[in-house]
Amino acid sequence: MGSQQGEKGKPKHRKGLWSPEEDNKLRNHILNHGHGCWSSVSIKAGLQRNGKSCRLRWINYLRPGLKKGMFSKQEEETIMTLHSMLGNKWSQIAQHLAGRTDNEIKNYWHSYLKKRVAKAKEMESHIQIQYATSSSDTLDSSPSHQKLATQGTQNINFTKEANQSTLPKLLFAEWLSVDHVSSGNSAISYDSLNLRNGFNQNQTFQEAPMHYLPEGPFGGGEYNDNNSLTHISATEMFNSQLKFENQIVANGFIHCIPGVDLSSNISISNYAI
DNA sequence: AAGACCATCAACCGCCGGAGT
DNA sequence: CACTCCGGCGGTTGATGGTCT
Known part of the structure; x- marks a missing residue:
């Protein structure tokens, strides 16, 4: 073209x-x-x-920091949750899954999760038919993904804004140049990157901007070993993001640390000045 | 054993929006 | 304002490998 x-x-x-x-x-x-x-x-x-x-x-x-292999249970849940909220916004969904690409998520959805959701919906409609006349509290007993969908409608506008927010995305080229500066004039090698941080711990800003923030809402305990979101409800996730963005506004800038696992003990000083 | 069928995943295509001129 | 260029995104395709008959 x-x-x-x-x-x-x-x-x-x-x-x-x-x-x-x-x-x-x-x-x-x-x-x-x-x-x-x-x-x-x-x-x-x-x-x-x-x-x-x-x-x-x-x-x-x-790209360094890509996760290979199977999706974890948490990642699956995150995808399903976010998909119920965002629809086919694969790139936005990918931003919440460190080391996963939109393409990967999209493929995974089409080949596996879509069927699972369809199955779940089928089951759900079965159950609803069964209990339709028995009680009026169907809302409380509705499956979790339905609740999430409701949350999604509450959050969807915010979500849009959040993802097009003032979050300072750092391009890989910029990140690389920073890294070059910090590591002297020697060009870093791909392998050395992996060795220093472990492959799964590398991330890029563009794909998962929130995940680099030591002070951010997902620092520390919210992370599991895979750097994926764990046990966070959709509401918590986006509320956290809102809080975090307020911090940005307050501080004026954030510290972006490339390739650093927030839960690891690796010193960040090697990677960012 | 072999062909048909299916699932998965890497890659392509077309469209859109932003930036630059 | 119109045009071009480019990056990014989502949908789709095609190759490949596995499973079924």
Whole structure:
């Protein structure tokens, strides 16, 4: 489309699965130089891919801090809760699941959770038919996801605002440059990042801005080992976010610490100045 | 054993909105 | 204001591997 670069020559862009060499080229380039303009990344990295493809590959696969493997129970619940509130806003849902990408969540939803919810709804309607005439307190006995949906309607406007809020998103390029500064002139290696923090503990700001805040509402006890939200009701979650945003306003800025697990003992001073 | 069918996941496509000119 | 470029998002597709018949 519009992003097709240069009329002259019209570069042939490779499609399909990425080879390990391509991955390495892209990873090394971004770790060393940041991504900047994606359409130029492919050229500078010596790839025959278009910028979008590079971006997607980085975000969904190469980016440090990505969680691989099965979704935990908590993550599932978080997805279902947020989906009942936000609908198919995968990127917003992904912001609440550290290390998970919107694409991953979307796929997981379509392949697994959607069916589960449908099944649950079926069961629920069965139950409602059974008890429809027996009592008037059906609201109290309604399944939890229905309650959550109700909460969702109360929170939906706020949620929208919250996600388009004044939260200072830090782009990976910026984060990288900060990290470069703090680690001297040597380019950090992907492996060293993983070794220092543990792969699951790395996160990027853009995907999960709230999760980097040592003072934030989810610091400390709200986190489990996977850095996912645990045992937090939807209301609590968004109220917390509101509180947190008030803090931002009050303080004027926040401390963003990349790649640091809030519950870990790793000193943040190595990663941010 | 082999073909049909299904589930999963990586990647692509098209659209939209913001920024720049 | 109109246009272009670019990044981001959500929907969809296609490849692949597993299961069923």
